[in-house]
Amino acid sequence: MRYQIVICGRWLSVFFLCLLWGATLAWGAPRADYYTEVLPNGMRLVLYENPRAPLCSLNIFCKVGGFEENIETMGISHFFEHLFFRGTPSLTGHQFKRAIEALGGQTNAMTSRDFTHYFINLPSRHALEGMELLADALKNAELDQEGIDQERNAVLEEYRMGLESPPRIVNQLVSEMAYGEHHPYSLPIIGTESTIRSFNRADFLKFRDTFISPERTTVIVVGDFRREPMLALLRREFANFTRPQRRIISNYAPIKPPAGEVQQVQSSRLPLSMVMLAFVGPSVHDKPEIYQVDVLSFLVGLGRGSLINRQLVNKGRLQEGGVQFATQRFPGLIGLYGVGQVGQEERIKKDLLSIVRQVCEGRFSDRDLRRAKAFLRSNHTFATETNAGLADNLGYYASIDDLHFVDTYLERIEAVSREDIIEVAKRYLAGGYYCVLLKGTPPAPKAGERAEREAKS
Amino acid sequence: MRGLWLRLFLGLLLCLVSSWSLAAQPTLKSLEAEPIDIKPPNWGRPAQTFTIDNYTLSGAPALSAKAAAVTKRVLENGLVYLSAEEPTQELVSFDYLVRCGVGQEGSNQQGYNALILQILNNRISNDSHNDDVVEITGSLVDVGTSPDFCRININTAPINSLLMLRRLCQAVARPQFSAAEVELARRQVLNALTSASNDQLYSIFLSCFYRLHPYKRTPHPVEVIIKRVTPQELSAYYQRNFAPNRSVLTSAGKISGREAFKIVSATCAGLVPNKEQVLEVQWEPQAVEREVYLYSSSELAWVLLGYQAPSLQSSDFAAMRVIYGALGAGLSSRLWTELRENRGLAYEVGARYPELLGPSHLLCHVVTKPTSVGVARRRMLAEIDRLKREGMTPLELQEVREKLLGTYLLERETMSGKALHLGMAELSGAGYEADARFPAELARVTPQDVVRVANKYLIEPTLIIARPGGRFYFDW
Numbered sequence: 001m002r003y004q005i006v007i008c009g010r011w012l013s014v015f016f017l018c019l020l021w022g023a024t025l026a027w028g029a030p031r032a033d034y035y036t037e038v039l040p041n042g043m044r045l046v047l048y049e050n051p052r053a054p055l056c057s058l059n060i061f062c063k064v065g066g067f068e069e070n071i072e073t074m075g076i077s078h079f080f081e082h083l084f085f086r087g088t089p090s091l092t093g094h095q096f097k098r099a100i101e102a103l104g105g106q107t108n109a110m111t112s113r114d115f116t117h118y119f120i121n122l123p124s125r126h127a128l129e130g131m132e133l134l135a136d137a138l139k140n141a142e143l144d145q146e147g148i149d150q151e152r153n154a155v156l157e158e159y160r161m162g163l164e165s166p167p168r169i170v171n172q173l174v175s176e177m178a179y180g181e182h183h184p185y186s187l188p189i190i191g192t193e194s195t196i197r198s199f200n201r202a203d204f205l206k207f208r209d210t211f212i213s214p215e216r217t218t219v220i221v222v223g224d225f226r227r228e229p230m231l232a233l234l235r236r237e238f239a240n241f242t243r244p245q246r247r248i249i250s251n252y253a254p255i256k257p258p259a260g261e262v263q264q265v266q267s268s269r270l271p272l273s274m275v276m277l278a279f280v281g282p283s284v285h286d287k288p289e290i291y292q293v294d295v296l297s298f299l300v301g302l303g304r305g306s307l308i309n310r311q312l313v314n315k316g317r318l319q320e321g322g323v324q325f326a327t328q329r330f331p332g333l334i335g336l337y338g339v340g341q342v343g344q345e346e347r348i349k350k351d352l353l354s355i356v357r358q359v360c361e362g363r364f365s366d367r368d369l370r371r372a373k374a375f376l377r378s379n380h381t382f383a384t385e386t387n388a389g390l391a392d393n394l395g396y397y398a399s400i401d402d403l404h405f406v407d408t409y410l411e412r413i414e415a416v417s418r419e420d421i422i423e424v425a426k427r428y429l430a431g432g433y434y435c436v437l438l439k440g441t442p443p444a445p446k447a448g449e450r451a452e453r454e455a456k457s
Numbered sequence: 458m459r460g461l462w463l464r465l466f467l468g469l470l471l472c473l474v475s476s477w478s479l480a481a482q483p484t485l486k487s488l489e490a491e492p493i494d495i496k497p498p499n500w501g502r503p504a505q506t507f508t509i510d511n512y513t514l515s516g517a518p519a520l521s522a523k524a525a526a527v528t529k530r531v532l533e534n535g536l537v538y539l540s541a542e543e544p545t546q547e548l549v550s551f552d553y554l555v556r557c558g559v560g561q562e563g564s565n566q567q568g569y570n571a572l573i574l575q576i577l578n579n580r581i582s583n584d585s586h587n588d589d590v591v592e593i594t595g596s597l598v599d600v601g602t603s604p605d606f607c608r609i610n611i612n613t614a615p616i617n618s619l620l621m622l623r624r625l626c627q628a629v630a631r632p633q634f635s636a637a638e639v640e641l642a643r644r645q646v647l648n649a650l651t652s653a654s655n656d657q658l659y660s661i662f663l664s665c666f667y668r669l670h671p672y673k674r675t676p677h678p679v680e681v682i683i684k685r686v687t688p689q690e691l692s693a694y695y696q697r698n699f700a701p702n703r704s705v706l707t708s709a710g711k712i713s714g715r716e717a718f719k720i721v722s723a724t725c726a727g728l729v730p731n732k733e734q735v736l737e738v739q740w741e742p743q744a745v746e747r748e749v750y751l752y753s754s755s756e757l758a759w760v761l762l763g764y765q766a767p768s769l770q771s772s773d774f775a776a777m778r779v780i781y782g783a784l785g786a787g788l789s790s791r792l793w794t795e796l797r798e799n800r801g802l803a804y805e806v807g808a809r810y811p812e813l814l815g816p817s818h819l820l821c822h823v824v825t826k827p828t829s830v831g832v833a834r835r836r837m838l839a840e841i842d843r844l845k846r847e848g849m850t851p852l853e854l855q856e857v858r859e860k861l862l863g864t865y866l867l868e869r870e871t872m873s874g875k876a877l878h879l880g881m882a883e884l885s886g887a888g889y890e891a892d893a894r895f896p897a898e899l900a901r902v903t904p905q906d907v908v909r910v911a912n913k914y915l916i917e918p919t920l921i922i923a924r925p926g927g928r929f930y931f932d933w
Contacts (some may be wrong), residue, residue, distance in 0.1 A: 052545065053870050096800045098789035101858035104863025106787075123863055150801055157757075157804045295616055303584055305589030316586070317649050371593040378595035385868050387549060 034394070034404065035227060041242055044217035045234050046394055046403060048222045050387060056127040056223030057387035058134050059119045061395035064211035066113040066189045067329065072198075075191015076183075076207050078111040079155055079199055084118055084432035085109075086147035088140040093147055096133065097237055102247050103130055111189055114329045115399035121388050124224035128233055131221070135237040143204045152196060158192050165275045169433050170337070170436050172263055174278040177434045183252055185330060200422060206236065220396045223387040224359075255280055255331060260433035265437045272319060274339050275348040275436040277356070279429050281334040284401040291335060291412040294426040297323045299372035299421065300359060301336060302379075306372075312338065318353055331402045334428060342440040358422065359425045362418070369418055376413055467492035471824060485723045488598070492809055494860055527889060530721075534730045535702025538721050539879050539889055540714030546840055549609040549618040549710035550626055550872035554880040557698040558605040560671035560683070568646070568678025569686065569694050570607050573634075575642035576598035576691075577609060580628035581621075587641070596621050602676035602860070605814045606884060607699070610873050615711040622708070622717055624722035629704075632696045633646065639688045646683055658751075659820075659924060665749055666763050666818055666919045707880040707889075709872040751923040756828040757804065758924030760834050762841075764915045766810055769885055775898040776910040781810040782842065782857040783849060783907075786823050786864075789856075791840050792821060802829050819915070827924040834920070847906040858899050865895060873911040 034048035065077050071228045085092035085100075086109060100107050105122035116138070120130045159417065162168045172188055179186035190196075219238075221230055257280040282289040301308040301323025312318040321338040338348040358364065397405035532539045562569055578600045582591040591598055596613035609629075613621045660675050667673035753759065766775040766781075785792050785808020796803040805824040812818055821841075825833045849857070868874050881893035894910055 053866070054865055055602040055870055094789070094794055097571070097787070098856070101787045101789045101860045103861075104859040104866070106863065106867065121867060123859075125865055126859075130829065150797075153801075154804060175629070277916070302590045303589070305592045310588070313648075316644065371589065371709040378597060378612075378614070381614075382597060385872070 003114045025407045028457065035231075036124055037231070037236055039214065039235065041238065041239065041308075042213075043238050044218040044403075045305070046218060046220045046398065046399070048052060048220075048223075048390060048394070049229055050222055050390065051224045053119065053175065053387075054124045054179050054224050055387055056221065056225050057119060057121045057391045058077065058126040058127065058131070059117065059218065059220040059222075059395055060131050060134060060138055061218045061399045062116045062118075062212055063114070063216040063399050065111055066187055068211060069184050070189055072195065072206075073186070073203075074187040075155075075195045076199055076203065077116055077188050077211075079151070080204055080207055080212075081109045081111045081116050081118070081198065082139055082151040082155055083143055083204065084141055084261050085145060086151065087142050087144065089142060090136065093178060096137065099133055100130065103133075105130055109197070110392045113189060113236060113266050113394075117392070117395060119391070125396070126227060127223065127225045129148055131230065131233055132237065135234075138217070139237075139241050141208065141212075143201055143208065145201050148199070148204065150199060152199075155190070155196050156193065157198060161192060162190060162352055162430075166270060166272075166339075166438055167267060167337075168215045169268065170274055170276045171335075171436050173240070173436045174276055174335065174434050176282060176334060177436075179255060179277055179428050183255065183330075185328075210247050213246065214238065215246070216240050218395060218403075219394050220391045220398070222391040222394070226239040252330065257287070257428075258434065262432070263437065265439060268441070270338050270440045271342065271443045273338060273345050273348070273440045274341050274436075275345055275352065276335050276351065276436045276438075277339040277352050278333040278335045278434040278436075279431075281325060281332050281428050283331045284329060284397070284423070285403070286331075288416075288420070289410060289424055289427070290327060291409070292343060292416050292420045293325060293428065295369070295372050295376060295413060296421055296424055297325045297334065299368055300355060301362065303375045305375070307370070308336070308338070308352075308359065311355065312351050322353075323360070329399070329419055333434075342383050342442045344425070347436040349437070356425075356429045360422065360430050362422045364421075366418065367401065369416075369421065373416065374414055377410060404438065468617070505711070522731075526678055528713070528728055529889065530718050532701065532722055532726055534726065534728050536725050536728065537702075537705045537722070537883055538714075538718055539705065539707040539883060540712070540717060541707070541709040541879060542712065542714055544712045546872060547615065548872050549613050549615050549708060549712045550876045551613075551618075552621060552705075552707045552709075552873065552876035552878075552880045553609040553625060553629065554705045554707070554884050555607045555699050556703040556814075556884050557607050558603060558671075559886070560675045561698045562671075562674070565673070565682065566686075566694065567592070567674055568683045570640055570676060571678045572603045572646055572683060572686065572691060572701065573695055574602065574607055574609065575646050576634055576638050577628050579638065579642060579645075580631075581609070581611070581624045581658045591621070591624075594620065596782065604672055604676065604811070606820055608877070610877070612873055614822060618708075618710070618712045619716060619720060619921065623720050623724065626721055627708075629699070630724050630728055632699075632728075633692050634688045634695070636688050639686070639691060643683055643686075646678055647680065649778055650680055650683075658761060658921060659790075661749065662761055662763055662820060662919065662921050665921065670816070672813070672815060673788050696729070697731055697733075701725060701728040702730040707876040707881045707883075709876040726823070726852075747917065748920045751921065753923040753925055755808075756827075756925065757824055758830045758922065759822060759824055760773075761820060761822045761919075761921040762834075762836065762837055763820040763919040763921075764791075764917075766819040766914055767910075768815055769819055770814065770887055771813045773910045773913070775908075776902045776906040777810065777914065778899070779849075779857050779902050779907055780844065780911055780915075781808055781860050783810055783853065784819075784844065788858075788859060789909070791844070792823070792837060792933055795836055795840055796823055796833060801831050802826075802836065812881075830922060830924055834922070838894055838918075841862060841911075841918075845908065845911045845915060848911070849902045851904060854902070854904055854907065858902070861899060863895055895916075 034046055037045045039045065062084055067164055071078060085093065087096055093098060097107075098423045100122075103122050103126035105126070107118075107120045109116065109118045110305045118134065125199055176186045185323055185391070217235060284290055298306065300306060301321065303309065306322070308321040309317070313321050318340050320336045321336075324335045324337065326332050336352045338352055340348045382391050393406055394403060398402060415431070468517050518881075527539055527541045532538070557570060579587075582589055582598050585798065586592045594617040596611060596617060599610045601608045601610075609625065611621050611625060643776055646825045660677070663675060664673050705870070706721060708714065767777050784790055785806070787793070790808070792808065795807045796806050803825050806822070808819060808821045810819045821837060823837065869878055878892045879889045883889040885891070
């Protein structure tokens, strides 16, 4: 009896340990119980029933963005995004928007380097009708010349507003330096004024026929809906959806970091200066480095407890600072940035480099690492609280890598160790880098101050 | 005998699972040994529980038409605690709202609210060495000001919810601010001012429209005031305005309201209520500056048309929301259709109608070319006159209702959205149940109501025009 209890106890212990290990990862992990199907035409469907609220998020992700453009076509994906909801043969642009809003829907779209995303969020009782509208836009967007001319003004205005944005200026400079003129990641997603003005209807039709194809499209539905009716509708709507032309997704030679520092200085009219150090990082395909760099970003520059915030911002050495890193199909740039007073650019750069050295040498605590992981996890969890957030998360990774990336993401984050961080920091941050110094202009002294200075002199 | 072993086994399993789950997340208890000093509870008035079905009117399928049980508890000092328990959620959100807005900040105190909120944020987020203790628990803290209230919002995991609630309550329960606290917060607020964008045109509109009413100011801090305020002045302001009887604490998500209330009553029972009546400034409808012309340094021109609008508590509020929805909300609105779709006049068209406890405004705006200012203004006024004359068809009314209902549901999808709106409704004096009544009120609006309310409020507009030529431009 005693022997039997001991044997039973050992197996029980194993059983308990398995249960409890699963419990530690329970919080925030997305349920991997979504349904997927690939239609005969290659279009992928992802349906995730989530009855928490009477809402639904309908999404289309197309694997086309800045990555598929060149020096003559840069900006066309973004411009096409503006035209997506401008009408079909059955509904004018205005009727289309009115129909969506009459269902209680809110719609928008975005273009990145790797994909374009169109969505409608609406009360779930109108989910099927909303999906019909979205499907109509995808298959039959009319792209009439009048709509193109009207949207051209809106796109040009968006372009001009971006010219005054320091983060956009700095990011563009850094991308040009890092990727070089032959890589599409160096091109601005919005294009330039001349390319925006040059696009005509024939260009958009060719773009649509080549890139808005079922093989490149994932439809994602998240929310309170019934799977069978939605599935039946999707199969019916997209059964005959094909495109005449195909283009294989391009690949480029891997980019290498520079041998040392490559610096560029630019002036701006703003009263503050911005410095960015950009290091060539991993792509989504580089595993486990992609998880390690995510944790590294939070450790170094995201959140109040990050190294940059505690050691530089809180101590008054920076007005603002942080890290930016986007997981992309092609290697992304790990950007450390700082905003500070005019004339302090070199000092800001040195401060940021000292943080880099600190991480490479392992001079951070276990608490720092725990904070980074906990904060990353909470950001991920809160971002996926809504149907739209869940869909965005699924579609993002489905477009650049694989849908199942999200299934194990938090578990892989949790597994990142201190040694992993030091090693990945040495691999990506210890070598050469690109540096942009955006020098601001000191504000003009006020009348009282001017008089005071004149009196003193 | 086997049954006994089975029961022992299940009990052991339960103990181990719960203890491991607690150990899994690094909690503050393992980092800072905080003594838990639970005083005898001061329960105040007995708890009341109401069940609200938020989703009936949306006609949602039965699966998600769940009732949200909201329990209200009130301390003797007037602090209200609302809990919306949702055991199926994996998040908890706390919202601490204080009825202290621009009306309580005198003109020489503009920015006090922002400074106090920064201090409270630091208290919640940092330990005594100014190291972060919130992010390590996987929590997010956010603060904000509005014309009517100040807000602290915390999102966290259920396992750390009571811990974060205690930090929140302990932070607000200390009315005295030290010099070090004030200095740190001062630096942070001034830093944020430099990089924050300030909608100058909107500020000018408020100033012209509200004239002597406190709403003429935005909650945006003023640098010179932030630089000179002393800890004593700030503490006196806090004790007067951040009083428990002017505050509502709401929790939404996977948290026990009963357990949470123990913490609230233990830490906040000592706060002293403010017996002064909140001063309501009477609205002055005859604003002097009806038309303002400004020089714009950009190549574009802005046209702003602002009208009186009813407050959140007014019986005309729902009808005015419908008018706002029809005129300026979204891409199917009348102004968008007329100015952008039909005439190609506008780069940007929109409207705003803030939900205010006092007299509100409906502000329509268009961004256009300088040469089109005159025709844009005429078309805007024509659309508003058409609404006043002809009202809306039943079909258009129904479409606008759906549009507003969709927005209503989306705003309450998250736990923090739920907590915020419950708290706002309670703080307004109408009771938290009022938030769930909005869809029904919307459904009761008739085309006749639209005409009546439009003719009552959309009169005597305030016009702001900003363009390169200022007033003198050859187009009118």
